[in-house]
Amino acid sequence: MCGITGYIGPKKASEIILASLKRVEYRGYDSAGIAVSNSKIEIMKDAGKIADIEKKLDFSKLEGNMGIGHTRWATHGTVNTQNAHPHTDCTGKIVLVHNGIIENFAELKEELEEKGHKFSSETDTEMMAHLLEEEERKQPDFMRAFLAAVKRVEGSYSFVAMRQGDGRIYAARKSCPLVMGVGKGEMFFASDIPAVLPYTRDFVFLEEGEAASISASDYALYEVKGGKEKEKRKPTHVDWTPQMAQKEGHAHFMIKEIFEQQSTIRQSLAADVGEGVKLLKKAKFITTVACGTSYYAGLLFKEMLRQAGRRSDCVLGSEYLSGIYERDTIVVAVSQSGETADTLNAVRYAKEHGASVLGITNVVGSSLSREADACIYIGAGPEIAVVATKSFTSQLVVLYKLALTLAKKKDMVERMKDLSAIAEIVLSKNEEIRALAEKLAAKKDFFFIGRGLSFPVALEGALKLKEITYLHAEAYAAGELKHGPLSLLESGIPIIAIAPSDASTPKLVSNIKECKARNASVFAVSDSDAVLREAELKFVMPQVDAVFAPIIYVIPLQLLAYHMAVKLGKDPDKPRNLAKSVTVE
Numbered sequence: 001m002c003g004i005t006g007y008i009g010p011k012k013a014s015e016i017i018l019a020s021l022k023r024v025e026y027r028g029y030d031s032a033g034i035a036v037s038n039s040k041i042e043i044m045k046d047a048g049k050i051a052d053i054e055k056k057l058d059f060s061k062l063e064g065n066m067g068i069g070h071t072r073w074a075t076h077g078t079v080n081t082q083n084a085h086p087h088t089d090c091t092g093k094i095v096l097v098h099n100g101i102i103e104n105f106a107e108l109k110e111e112l113e114e115k116g117h118k119f120s121s122e123t124d125t126e127m128m129a130h131l132l133e134e135e136e137r138k139q140p141d142f143m144r145a146f147l148a149a150v151k152r153v154e155g156s157y158s159f160v161a162m163r164q165g166d167g168r169i170y171a172a173r174k175s176c177p178l179v180m181g182v183g184k185g186e187m188f189f190a191s192d193i194p195a196v197l198p199y200t201r202d203f204v205f206l207e208e209g210e211a212a213s214i215s216a217s218d219y220a221l222y223e224v225k226g227g228k229e230k231e232k233r234k235p236t237h238v239d240w241t242p243q244m245a246q247k248e249g250h251a252h253f254m255i256k257e258i259f260e261q262q263s264t265i266r267q268s269l270a271a272d273v274g275e276g277v278k279l280l281k282k283a284k285f286i287t288t289v290a291c292g293t294s295y296y297a298g299l300l301f302k303e304m305l306r307q308a309g310r311r312s313d314c315v316l317g318s319e320y321l322s323g324i325y326e327r328d329t330i331v332v333a334v335s336q337s338g339e340t341a342d343t344l345n346a347v348r349y350a351k352e353h354g355a356s357v358l359g360i361t362n363v364v365g366s367s368l369s370r371e372a373d374a375c376i377y378i379g380a381g382p383e384i385a386v387v388a389t390k391s392f393t394s395q396l397v398v399l400y401k402l403a404l405t406l407a408k409k410k411d412m413v414e415r416m417k418d419l420s421a422i423a424e425i426v427l428s429k430n431e432e433i434r435a436l437a438e439k440l441a442a443k444k445d446f447f448f449i450g451r452g453l454s455f456p457v458a459l460e461g462a463l464k465l466k467e468i469t470y471l472h473a474e475a476y477a478a479g480e481l482k483h484g485p486l487s488l489l490e491s492g493i494p495i496i497a498i499a500p501s502d503a504s505t506p507k508l509v510s511n512i513k514e515c516k517a518r519n520a521s522v523f524a525v526s527d528s529d530a531v532l533r534e535a536e537l538k539f540v541m542p543q544v545d546a547v548f549a550p551i552i553y554v555i556p557l558q559l560l561a562y563h564m565a566v567k568l569g570k571d572p573d574k575p576r577n578l579a580k581s582v583t584v585e
C-alpha cells in the first residue's frame with residue numbers, strides 16, 4: 001500500500017520526487033524518504049508524515065537528476081527511521097524502495113546473513129537490497145542481477161531500485177501497482193497515476209511479473225520469469241488532469257470529493273455498460289466480490305439483480321476463496337482502486353475455475369481492468385482521501401445502470417438523470433449537518449439502522465464514521481435490534497436511522513420506538529413525517545425514488561463523519577492505520 005515514485009530526466013530529482021510523494025501520501029504515511037544518485041547514492045528519510053519530516057530534513061539538499069522515493073505503510077517492523085525506505089545493501093551503492101510483502105523474506109535473510117550481509121532494519125525490503133548486491137556479484141549487468149533477484153522473491157511487490165554510477169532506474173511488479181510515466185526527455189515510475197500527473201498523462205502500465213528499466217529518454221520491458229526482453233507497448237493516454245488531484249481550496253480532499261458528487265453522479269451515469277450487459281446476459285448466477293465500501297455497493301447490486309429476477313449473491317473478496325462457487329457464474333468484481341489484493345485473489349480464483357469476470361473500477365490500467373474479461377470504468381476521477389466517498393456513489397450509479405439495463409428498464413435509467421440535482425440539494429445543507437455533527441461529537445458509541453436497501457447504507461455510514469473519527473459505530477438491519485443489540489442501548493446512545501419513505505417505513509417507526517423506550521436518542525435521516533416525528537435530531541431529506549435512495553442517503557452520512565472528524569481534531573484524509581488501495585491480504 002506504500003507510495004512509490006522514481007524520476008530520471010533533466011530536472012532536480014528530489015524536487016519532483018518530493019512533490020510526487022505528497023500526491024501519493026494517501027497510500028501510506030507513517031514514514032517517508034528519498035534517495036538520489038549522483039556521484040554517490042544519498043538518502044534522507046524519517047518517520048512521520050511528509051509535512052513533519054520536511055521540518056527536520058531539507059530534501060532540497062539532495063542534488064542529482066535521478067532518484068526514488070517512498071511513503072510507508074508499515075508491514076514488517078515498527079515505524080522508525082531505520083525501517084523507513086529507501087534501503088541499501090552493505091556497500092550503500094544499491095538503493096531500493098518497495099511496496100508489498102516478501103513472503104520468503106525470513107529464509108532469504110538467513111541465507112544472506114550466513115554470507116556475511118549486515119542488516120540495519122527490520123524490514124523485508126532491506127533484504128532485497130542485499131539480495132541485489134549478492135546477485136550483482138555473480139553478474140555485473142545490473143538488469144540481469146535485478147531480474148535474478150526478483151525471480152527469487154515470493155509474495156507481492158513493486159520494487160524500484162537504483163545503482164550508483166548507473167544511468168537507469170529499475171522496477172518490477174507483482175500484485176502491487178506500478179506505472180511508468182513517459183514524459184518528454186524524462187521518465188517516471190509511480191505507484192499511482194496522480195503522483196506524476198503534472199508531468200505526463202502518458203503511461204505504460206506494468207503487467208504482472210514484468211520488470212522495466214528507464215533512462216531519461218527510453219525504456220525497456222522484461223519478463224521476470226524467463227528474463228527475456230519484451231516488445232515495447234504504446235503508452236496509454238489518461239484523461240485525468242492534475243487539477244483533479246488537487247484540493248482546490250477545500251480544507252481536505254474528503255470534503256472536496258463529497259462535494260464532487262453533484263457532478264460525478266451525472267458523469268458516471270454516462271458509463272458504457274454494454275460489454276457488462278453482454279457478459280451478464282449469459283450468466284446463470286452472478287456473484288459480486290468486493291471489500292469494504294465497494295462490498296456495500298455490491299450488496300445493493302445484488303438486491304437490484306434479485307429484483308430483476310436474477311440469481312445473485314455478494315461475497316467479501318477475502319472470503320471468496322472458501323469455495324463459494326457455482327457453475328456458469330459470472331463474477332462481478334467491484335474495486336475503486338482495482339488493486340485490492342483480496343478482490344484480485346477472488347478474481348484469479350474465479351478465472352482459474354472457468355468463470356468470466358466483469359471488473360467495475362475507477363482506475364484505468366489497474367490490475368483489475370487488465371485481468372477482468374470486460375471492464376466498466378465508473379469515471380469518478382481520482383479519489384485521494386483514503387476513505388471512499390464519491391467512488392461509492394459512482395459505483396452505485398454504474399451498478400444500478402447495469403442491473404436496470406439488464407432488466408430492460410430503460411425508463412428507470414432515464415429517471416436516474418435526476419439524481420445529481422437531488423444530491424446537490426443535500427449538499428446545499430452541509431451547514432445543517434455540520435451543526436448536527438457538533439452535537440454528536442461528544443458521544444462515544446453509534447448505532448446506524450436501516451431496512452432493505454437502507455441497510456447497506458447504514459453499514460457504509462457506520463464504516464465512514466469509525467474510519468475517520470475512531471469512534472465506535474455499528475450498523476444493524478433495524479429488525480435485528482430486538483434479536484440482541486437492544487441490550488447495548490443505554491440512555492442517550494445515538495441511533496442513526498436511515499429512513500427513506502418506502503414500504504418498510506411503518507416497521508422502521510416501530511423499531512425507532514423500541515429504541516426510544518430504552519432512552520436512546522434517535523437521529524433520523526428521512527423524508528417521512530412518520531419517522532421525523534419520532535426523532536430527537538433530524539435531517540430532512542428531499543424526495544427521491546425509494547429504489548435510488550441509497551445513492552442520495554449516503555451523502556449526509558459522509559458529511560456527518562467528515563464534520564465529526566474535523567470537530568474531534570482528526571485528519572479525515574489520512575486516518576490512522578489505514579491506506580488507500582490495500583494491496584496485501
Ligand code: F6R
Pocket residue numbers: 291292293294295334335336337338339340343386387388389463464467581582
Ligand atoms: C472505506 C474504504 C475501504 C475500501 C476497500 C476496498 O472508506 O475506502 O473500505 O472501500 O479497501 O477498496 P477498493 O474499492 O479500492 O477495492
